[in-house]
Amino acid sequence: MPVRIYMDANATTPLLPEVVEAMYPYWVENFGNASSIHQDGQKARQAVDAARHTLASFFNCSEAEVVFNSGGTEGDNTALFGLLRPGDHLITTSIEHSAVLQAAQRLALRGIEVSYVDPEPSGIITPESIGKAIRPETRLISMMLANNETGVLQPVQAVGRLATDHGIFFHIDAVQGAGKVQIDVKQIGCHLLSISAHKMHGPKGVGALYVRRGTPIEPLLVGGSHERRRRAGTENVPGIVGLGKAAELAMKSLADGTMDQVAALRDRLEKGILALPDTGLNGQLPDGTPVLRAANTTNIWFDNLEGEALVIALDLKGLAVSGGSACHSGATEPSHVLMAMGINKTRARASIRFSLLKTVTLEEVDRVLQIIPEAVAKLRSISPAMAGTLG
Amino acid sequence: MSQTDTIAVAMSGGVDSSTVAALLAHEGNTVVGLTLQLWDQTRLAGKHGIPDAPKAGRCCSLDDVYDARKVASHLGIPYYVVNQEERFEQDVVRPFVSEYLAGRTPIPCSLCNNHLKFDQLLNTARSIGASRIATGHYAINEYDPARGRWILKRPADRAKDQTYFLFGLTQDQLAHTLFPLGNLTKPEVRDAARDRGLALAEKPDSQEICFIPGGDYKQFLTAYLEEQGEKMPDSAGELVASDGNVIGRHEGITGFTVGQRKGLRVSSPTPLYVLQIAPASNRVTVGADEELATRHLRASRLNWISIPALAGPMRVQIKIRHRHEPAWATLEPDPADPENSVVATFDEPQRAVTPGQSAVFYNGDEVVGGGWIR
Numbered sequence A: 001m002p003v004r005i006y007m008d009a010n011a012t013t014p015l016l017p018e019v020v021e022a023m024y025p026y027w028v029e030n031f032g033n034a035s036s037i038h039q040d041g042q043k044a045r046q047a048v049d050a051a052r053h054t055l056a057s058f059f060n061c062s063e064a065e066v067v068f069n070s071g072g073t074e075g076d077n078t079a080l081f082g083l084l085r086p087g088d089h090l091i092t093t094s095i096e097h098s099a100v101l102q103a104a105q106r107l108a109l110r111g112i113e114v115s116y117v118d119p120e121p122s123g124i125i126t127p128e129s130i131g132k133a134i135r136p137e138t139r140l141i142s143m144m145l146a147n148n149e150t151g152v153l154q155p156v157q158a159v160g161r162l163a164t165d166h167g168i169f170f171h172i173d174a175v176q177g178a179g180k181v182q183i184d185v186k187q188i189g190c191h192l193l194s195i196s197a198h199k200m201h202g203p204k205g206v207g208a209l210y211v212r213r214g215t216p217i218e219p220l221l222v223g224g225s226h227e228r229r230r231r232a233g234t235e236n237v238p239g240i241v242g243l244g245k246a247a248e249l250a251m252k253s254l255a256d257g258t259m260d261q262v263a264a265l266r267d268r269l270e271k272g273i274l275a276l277p278d279t280g281l282n283g284q285l286p287d288g289t290p291v292l293r294a295a296n297t298t299n300i301w302f303d304n305l306e307g308e309a310l311v312i313a314l315d316l317k318g319l320a321v322s323g324g325s326a327c328h329s330g331a332t333e334p335s336h337v338l339m340a341m342g343i344n345k346t347r348a349r350a351s352i353r354f355s356l357l358k359t360v361t362l363e364e365v366d367r368v369l370q371i372i373p374e375a376v377a378k379l380r381s382i383s384p385a386m387a388g389t390l391g
Numbered sequence B: 001m002s003q004t005d006t007i008a009v010a011m012s013g014g015v016d017s018s019t020v021a022a023l024l025a026h027e028g029n030t031v032v033g034l035t036l037q038l039w040d041q042t043r044l045a046g047k048h049g050i051p052d053a054p055k056a057g058r059c060c061s062l063d064d065v066y067d068a069r070k071v072a073s074h075l076g077i078p079y080y081v082v083n084q085e086e087r088f089e090q091d092v093v094r095p096f097v098s099e100y101l102a103g104r105t106p107i108p109c110s111l112c113n114n115h116l117k118f119d120q121l122l123n124t125a126r127s128i129g130a131s132r133i134a135t136g137h138y139a140i141n142e143y144d145p146a147r148g149r150w151i152l153k154r155p156a157d158r159a160k161d162q163t164y165f166l167f168g169l170t171q172d173q174l175a176h177t178l179f180p181l182g183n184l185t186k187p188e189v190r191d192a193a194r195d196r197g198l199a200l201a202e203k204p205d206s207q208e209i210c211f212i213p214g215g216d217y218k219q220f221l222t223a224y225l226e227e228q229g230e231k232m233p234d235s236a237g238e239l240v241a242s243d244g245n246v247i248g249r250h251e252g253i254t255g256f257t258v259g260q261r262k263g264l265r266v267s268s269p270t271p272l273y274v275l276q277i278a279p280a281s282n283r284v285t286v287g288a289d290e291e292l293a294t295r296h297l298r299a300s301r302l303n304w305i306s307i308p309a310l311a312g313p314m315r316v317q318i319k320i321r322h323r324h325e326p327a328w329a330t331l332e333p334d335p336a337d338p339e340n341s342v343v344a345t346f347d348e349p350q351r352a353v354t355p356g357q358s359a360v361f362y363n364g365d366e367v368v369g370g371g372w373i374r
Helices: A017-026 A039-059 A072-083 A098-109 A127-133 A156-166 A237-255 A258-274 A307-316 A336-340 A345-349 A362-382 B015-026 B062-075 B085-101 B108-127 B171-175 B186-195 B217-227
Strands: A066-069 A089-093 A113-117 A138-144 A169-173 A192-196 A207-211 A279-281 A297-302 A351-355 B006-010 B031-037 B079-083 B130-134 B140-144 B149-153 B237-241 B246-250 B273-278 B283-287 B293-304 B314-319 B327-333 B341-351 B358-363 B366-373
Touching: A017 A237, A039 A066, A039 A237, A066 A072, A072 A098, A072 A138, A072 A169, A072 A192, A072 A207, A089 A098, A098 A113, A098 A138, A113 A127, A127 A138, A127 A156, A138 A156, A156 A169, A237 A258, A258 A279, A258 A297, A258 A351, A258 A362, A307 A351, A307 A362, A307 B079, A307 B108, A336 A345, A345 A351, A362 B108, B006 B015, B006 B108, B015 B031, B015 B062, B015 B130, B015 B186, B031 B062, B031 B108, B062 B079, B085 B108, B085 B217, B108 B130, B108 B171, B149 B171, B293 B358, B314 B341
Parallel strands: A089 A113, A089 A138, A138 A169, A169 A192, B006 B031, B006 B130, B031 B079, B237 B283
Antiparallel strands: A066 A207, A192 A207, A279 A297, A297 A351, B140 B149, B149 B366, B237 B246, B273 B283, B293 B341, B293 B366, B314 B327, B314 B358, B327 B341, B358 B366
C-alpha cells in the first residue's frame, strides 16, 4: 500500500493531537450535562464557556453572540429559516454550498422570493451584482466567505456595507473560510456567520453560529433553554471543547505564518501542475492572474481526460483529492460552482480540487508533483478523445 | 503484485457480481469494485404511475449501491461509483426511445452492453491501472489458439444463460473480460456467496430493465418525453387484417409488439395477434397465430465472435429473443448488403420474429455472432 497523502481538506480534516487531548477528559471523567446545577454539570459548563470565550475572540464578538450547534449545515439553515418569512426576499448566490441552496429552494416553496446572483468567470461575486438584486422586500443576503470548490474569497466587506446601507440582514457561510483567513464580524458588518469545526482540524458534528445581538432569529430546534434559547439540545461538550481548541490553534496558525507557508506550498503545487499541457486554473482573471483565494485551495482543469477516473486513479496511487460534488450514489457530478462560472460541462467534469491540510509538507507536494504527471499522461494515452464525447 | 494485475469488478449490488468480487479477491487478486451510475432512479419517480420509491434489486438504485459498497467493505477492496448517466442517456435511453417510437421493440440491455457498459468499464479500468474487468454475467469466455480468437460460450447454468445479451462484445473486449460465474450454477453462486459471508446471498434476482422501474415501457416513455418537453408523437392508425381489410383503429403504434395478443380491442371469433407494425403508415397488421410464423429473418449491425466474418452459407442455431430456444437455420450474407447484413432461413417457421430484437447465432454452445433484426 502506498503512503497516503491527503489533499482534500475542504471535505474534512483530521483532528490535531492538541484537539484530541483537549476533548479527552470530557468523554468519561467530566461527563456532566452543562445545564445541571451540581459540580459535575458545572465542570462541563466551564468548559463550554471557555470555548465560547475562544470563539468570541475568533469572531471578534461578545461571548453572548456565540451559539454552538451541530455544524455548518445547521448554521446556514438556522440563518435562512430563522429569519425569512413569506413575502420576504432573499439574495444568495449560485455558488453557495447546498446547505444554503437547498434551504433557499425550500423557502421558495414557502413563498419567499429568492434571487441567485451569478459569479464572474473568475469565481468572484461582485458587490455590484449583489447591489442590483436588492429590492425593498430584501430581508437577507447570504453568501460565502471562501468558496469550497475554488477557494475564491468573496468581497464580503463591501457586501456588508451594502447590507448596512439598505438595512438588510447579512449572513456569511464561513465554513471554508474559517481558519484560512482572519474573520472579524465587526469589520465585515454581518449579522450571522456560520462555521464548522471539522473543516479546521476539529471534530465532526459541531460548529458555531455568530448571531449579532438583537438579530431576531427564530431557533431551528426548540426544546430546552440551551444557548440562550437559540438552540435547544444538550450541549455536545467534548465537541465544543474540540471546536474551541481548533479555533485557538487556527488563530495561532494565521498569526505565526503557518497559513502563509500553506499558501506557498499551494502555489508550488499549482505551478507544477499547470506546467503540464492542456491544464488551467479555475479561479483567475481574464489575464491569467489568480484571484484571492483561501490559502489551501486550488482547482485545476485537465483537458482530454475524465476527471472522475483521474480522482480514482490518484486515490489508488495514495493521493486523496476530489472532483465535482458527490451525488446521492457517491458518483460525481460536475461542480455547480464551476458551471456557474461559465465553465463548460466537459471541463467542469475534468476539474480537480486540491485542498491542503495546514500540516502539509514540501515532501508531500513534491511527491504529488511526481504522481500527477504520470497519472495524467496515462489517462490521456488510454482515451484521449473520451472526455470530448461526454457532456 | 503489480498494478497491471488489478481486476476491476463491475458491481451491481446483486449476488452475482458480489460473488465475482469475493471469488477474485479470495484467489488473491488485487480487486477494485466499480459501479456505473447509469440512471437516477428518482428522476421520473411518481410521474405517470412510475413507482415512487424504487424497490431493491435494480441496478443503480441507492439500495444497490449501498449493498455493493457493503460487499466491497466486507472484502476490504476499494470501491467507486462512476457517473455515466449522460452517456447512458445518449447511448441507451435515447436510442431506446426512438426505436420504440418507430414501432420496434428494442432490448436496452444489449444496447447498453454493446455501446456502453463494456467499453466504459474497460476504459475506466485501464485509467485506474486495471488491465482486465470481471462481471457477474453467466457466460463462458475462452481463448482458442487454433482459431486465434476469443470464444463466447453458453454457461453451465442454461437457465441463467446471458450470452444473448453479449453478442456485441469485440475480440478486444473479450480478451480483457472475465466471466467467473460461467461454470457455476445459480445455486452454487449463492452457496459461494454464503460461504464467503456475503449478507446478500439470498437477495432476489433482478429481472427488470434498470431504468424502467415497474417495467411499464409506455409509462416511462410518456414521463420521459414530458420531462424532455417533447410530445408523444401521434401514431394512431388503422388496424388491418392480413388480407388488407381495415378492421378498426388503434391509438398509437407505440406499445405494440409483434406477437402481442392483448389490447387490440377488436372482436374476432379467433384470437388475433400483431403481425406487423408499419411506422411510416402507422398501420398495424393483425392475424391468426399461425400467420406469425416465418421462416426468414434479416439482421444487420452485426458482430462476429467465433468467426472473423461470414464467408458463405453456414448452419447455425438462432435465438431471436432471450427466452427463445435456438432454432436451426442456414445463415447467408445478405445479397443486397453482404458486408453488413445477413439473411437466415429457418428449418421450421419461427413465431414472432420481432424487428428491434437481436438475433444471436450459435454453433452448439459457441456464439458465432449476432445482429439486430430488421
